[in-house]
């Protein structure tokens with residue numbers, strides 16, 4: 001293998017690693033962005049890389065026939081003319097094996113097959129339905145009924161909560177986990193929020209403490225919009241408090257539901273970031289003007 005071919009093999013190894021990093025990065029993308037990138041595109045990219053490596057390598061070896069020949073162990077022309085003899089040639093000596101293609105190495109084939117297999121397995125896993133999309137239609141409807149019941153209880157009028165699978169109203173593009181008309185009867189949640197609430201209400205599973213707390217807080221927040229509260233900070237303040245009831249109704253102990261909402265309240269300023277309208281008012285504290293149950297100890 002020439003230095004050129006070695007350099008080329010190293011370059012392609014780096015490209016393979018880059019493709020794998022790209023595939024892993026694809027997994028880390030928010031669902032909204034990922035759904036815009038077709039899965040087969042990444043596989044075609046990996047396939048094109050390998051095709052380029054092997055076809056390109058084959059063409060290269062065709063173009064540049066071995067430049068530096070191995071030193072000939074046989075008699076040199078000088079020896080032949082000096083000795084003038086063919087007797088030197090021994091027909092019983094083993095013929096050196098013929099090397100088909102100096103650029104070809106099995107390790108490259110193994111590397112290419114391995115890289116393609118990893119990409120294929122990762123992309124297969126990614127393309128399978130997951131999260132809310134993996135939940136059966138019957139269970140999705142059941143979950144929406146439960147969430148609508150919770151929202152109606154807070155809104156104090158019949159309301160329906162829908163999980164916005166197509167991302168028409170909420171999601172990455174709209175930069176919102178939920179949406180509700182002020183005083184209206186319709187709220188939308190992202191499939192991620194719906195899945196977390198489905199896991200809790202029907203599967204009795206807490207995916208993660210913070211995620212579950214966040215999902216409950218979003219449902220509770222939107223319910224307060226349905227009730228007529230326009231102010232985002234107040235909807236958060238009231239939402240954290242009624243979130244305890246939602247958590248209990250969905251199967252959590254009161255202590256755990258309170259702890260989740262206390263965490264949401266504690267991270268409120270940080271979660272709001274530059275959107276200061278989402279910060280709860282200073283009166284959102286135990287015994288404060290926005291305490292819905294001033295006689296009760298502990299907040300929320």
Ligand SMILES: [Zn+2]
Nearest residue numbers: 221225232235
């Ligand atoms: Zn809001």
